Amino acid sequence: MPTEAGPRKARDFGAVRRYGLAHVIGAIVVVGAAALLVTSQAVRDRNAAIALAKKWDIQGPPCPAMSETEFNTKHEVAPKTFDYDGVTLGRIAGDVSCSDVKDDGGRGFGTDKVCQFTSPAALTVASPAGRFFFVPGPGQPATLRIHKNVATCVMASKFTLQTE
Template sequence: MPLNYGERRKPRDLRGLWLGLIPGAALVWAILAANSAGHHRLEREQGWIGAGPPCPPLSAAAYRARGYAAHERATDYDGSTLARQFGHMICKDVDTSGGFGVLSHPACQFTSPTAIRVKTAAGEAFFEPGAGRLATVSIEKGRVACATSGQFTLFHDPTN
């Protein structure tokens, strides 16, 4: 059978392509959503997502008047400065809500910090969780939040 190179073929039907792309996109979205949900569950169990009551806020003047500024132990982490008076600190990048495991923000847990100062590009925030209390600080989208909760102690690292 001779080939006729001058004859035009019918255009291809793209339905098959769409029938493959739509389920493929749905599968990728489902995998990303499951990954994000798994990370959030693990971070909640490890205390990185503060579920406790908010830390009492403190003004900059009160922070300095109580002598906290003179006895700070400051650490730079991910573009922010976090300062405390006592205790230990551990930080981690935590998945941001709605980021599907791709976007993250810094979170730090403290053991007995007494007072906390957080300096970001947006300004400073001051908190006074108190001595002997655990605290979790989260810096998400320029907003600093502190909760009196966490899992980190001197004898327990929540990341292990």
């Protein structure tokens, strides 16, 4: 029985599919949401890095430094040694707590190694940049900061066994 609609049209499966306005808006919403999530996570990470840098920013007078010859002449030894990410740290006594801290107050892209000591008496650092020797003295807390493998030391620390 013939129909009034006429002959059936064959469907063209090779035709280019067109996207409507709803597809474009949907894609923009998805991309925008992803960008918002990535940005908010980056801001949270940066704020956490700044807070950690503040916590580990120890100020104090510089530790007395010595050359390797002076250190060895005074028969100083630092028998308690450990490796911290390719840098060997030594101390005579006391306890230590270390952390990786973003440089530039937590805003930088590099990472400093910071170690707080309760009462090291003497400190040695062997890094790719050289060997460093500090003698804060018995009972004196100290903090080492290793920036680009160069060690600096101050005679202060917030670390105690009770804060750990």
